[in-house]
Amino acid sequence: MSFRDRTHAGRELALRLVEWADSGDLIDLLVLALPSGGVPVAAEVARALHAPLDVLVAREISTPISPETAIGAIVADDPPLYDRQSLAMMHLSEDRLGDVVASERNELHRREYVYRGRRPTPSVHGRTVVLVDDGLTTGLTVTAALRFLRRHGPDRLVLAVPVGSPRTTAALRPECDDLVCLVQPPSLHAVGEWYEDFGQVSDTEVADTLHPFHATA
Template sequence: MKFKNRADAGNALSETLGPSTKNNTLILGIPRGGIVLADIVAAKLSADLDIVIPRKLGAPGNEELAIGAVMGDGTDYVNRYVVIALKVKQDYIEREKEKQVAEIALRVSKYRRANLPYKIRGRHIVLVDDGVATGATAIAAARWIKKQEPLSLTIAVPVAPAQTVEALRHEADSVVVLAAPVDFAAVGEFYEDFAPVTDEHVMAIMLRRGLL
């Protein structure tokens, strides 16, 4: 399965989610690409929208390789298999967490109105991204969401490798994935157009939604 672009993926995700969507649903998008899909899903399903901002913890010497992820309050996920394989020391992990928490604070100030409370408790939450590879950021976000006591949590993405889908199932009440290939290199290979999403695009969505 290949999607034309994020709009196409968002529409496809909406169609799959539609029949099971309950009242009192909140769609949470992971920036940058995930918020584009989340905005489409929220509009199609007549649901509310908000943004959650996890950050990947990069491996020593290779920040593109995720050894885990963190949320702004320190809620984290650390992939112990990768950490052990790469012999990553705990002090490095703590420094990387501090660095990424600081980056999250900057992005929150850019994307979301100051002191705006989240309205998660007692609601059905759908966490959306434009695709996951290791699943680290989605898992960290899911763990943070569960601390807010939602009624239910669904993770919904257009594409994820089969082994990651299994990991996600341990973190949510349900997982919706449109394509779960065994042969997986990167999320972008499943899109004809996977152009980067700018801060300005994310901010425009949040402004339109009255969240910025």
């Protein structure tokens, strides 16, 4: 299975999640998207589940030496989550990445304001939370997001993606209560390989997609 675009992927994922939702007692369902790519996917899921939609903004941390390689991730004001093996291989310490983290944190808060404005972050305490992204490769950002959400006390924490690396998917299962992944190709180098159209999703597109949902706490 491959996907025409993120909307198509979201519809296919929604079909699986409707079956999943029918099999359990879900409390106060909330769908959260990892922007920007996860938002068009999550919108289809939220519509199918008749659930509110909001975003959980996360940012990857990389280095000027290897900007295409993620070595960590941040969510909200939580401390960074690092890939310790990558840090050791690059002979880096957390202290040396302080400026990079500060810059990414500023960008994270800028995006939160663009996407949500002055609306409060929805509470996840006691709720069934479905976290949606457009795919999984290293899983660093998703791991940071799941751990952030877990600390805020959801009743049930679910990760849902259209495509993911089998190794990463297996590693993430202990981080959530349920995991739904439609396709797990044996060799996944980049999520975009499984989409015919994998263009950038702009801030404006994210804000416009979120607007009708008005997710609230």
